[in-house]
Amino acid sequence: MIRSHCLIVAGILLVLIASSGCIATDENTRLNLTFFDVGQGDSCLLQVDGKTILVDAGPYEAGPKIAEWLKARNISYLDVVIATHPHSDHIGGMPAVLRQVKTGVFIDSGDTHTTPSYEVLLKTIEKYQIPYRVVHEGDQIDSGPGVNIRVLNPDTTVSGDLNDNSIVLEITSGSRKFLLMGDAGISVEERLLKEGTDLRADLLKVGHHGSRHSSGRRFIEAVSPEIAIISLTAGNEYGYPQKDPIRYLTDAGSRIYRTDQKGTITVTADQKGLVVNAEMIPKSAPK
Template sequence: MFRLKTRAALVWALVVLCITPLSLASTLRVHFIDVGQADAILIQTPAGLNILIDAGEKRTATDLMDYLKEQGVKRLDYLIATHPHADHIGGMAEVIKSFDIANIYMPRVAHTTKTYEDLLLTIRDKGLRIHEAKAGVVLDLGEGIEARLVAPASDGYRSLNDYSAVLWLGYGRTRFLFSGDAERISESEMLASGFDLSADVLKVGHHGSNTSTTESFLRAVSPTYGVIMVGRNNRYNLPHPDVLKRLTNAGVTILRTDKHGTIVFSSDGNVLELQVERPGQVQLLTDWEWLGWAA
């Protein structure tokens, strides 16, 4: 996996930084956008492609679209709706109306909510064709990028969360796993699939709920960072203490949108840099600690 080159957490309010930024021409950027108790993740590739995984709730759609425009997004080459829950697709209809969309992927599962119905109508009205999100699908994100869906592997799940489209992405020696709300059943299927699940950055499943992130799954992924997308003072009391304990015991650096705001990783294929909107307390390994030596 990647060569860890530790940087201090970058605070967006600062103008003068004592580091040399990665070259934009060769940089992969992954934005875990703070949309409260919901998911919205923007991936920007060195080839200039934009991928959006989920779009938060309807009430945060304007903020999400403003953020996308601030990042120079005019077209979404891939739009992935991991599953039909409103905290993942609530803002997607507005996104589709506002941006050019090349490809849209969704798991083959229906939902009876107005939010889901509105999304389907918007897709129809824009003349888009839905591609099925399922394990084994490979996405073309340009030279040097590997991207494949590793879930869902089957159908007939009792929980909509287990239908979550899970994306594994590799760029050089850096790797990401975006797990949506996948729960234990889907995690066990991924483990049995034979896919490489190892990742430097794990989007922790289901907002840190105890339904996800089993010890066996965590061992297979073996992440350095775990990103939990969760709202401040949320009524679900997430992330669950047991999940935090499992992550901590595995030596994972925990990043949370409720504490750190929007979280951005940048990679040139070897070096992984981290930027957070609010610094909070982010403990990073030093080079010496990574190599197994005391600093």
């Protein structure tokens, strides 16, 4: 019932996402990508030309901190909120953000999950009457002039694996390109390689927190990122980041930035280059 209601509401927003075509880019566009230190989870904020797009919101405890960080910077509206997939380390903090920051549209892959965190998220979307959209490979997400956001995954035929059904985003601004991999694994990477997708990117948000089940050698060689961001917590029970992804990224000449070491990481990008800044936010409050 909740999902049906959201889909009906979303009908008026077809203009936001086109299944084909391109958005013109501007060589002078400047954008910020902020990768929040959310512990063992993922959250990234894209800011460009007055628009704000939040991709994931970490685990439950991260939500209030992200909302406070946004308010401290006078960000009172999110044009788009994207859940890459319904695991709690990516969506647990999202209800807190949606309650406190007005949101234009909520986007996910249409994948469902039988967990309390996912149910709370759906109820929050319904309560605040946030328009809801599903995207798949080939869809475009409107980010205004100067930036093109293309969905590379999931395929229209989704697998039974929530991680491999993650929304993968290709963000292009002029000659700059950024890949946000969610928790997509090697099978997704291999599909993209097989399809002949041009994967070269200046920045890679490394898939699945640096797990060996993502970031295969062939994929990293194809992307060859100048900067690689890994979002995770120190001493996590999974042993992330694991050796293989780190080795492949190092061999590719990538500069690796980890939220467990650097805290919240902001990358400012324009056609002149990429500038990386980090801020160690106190765990009690993201001032």
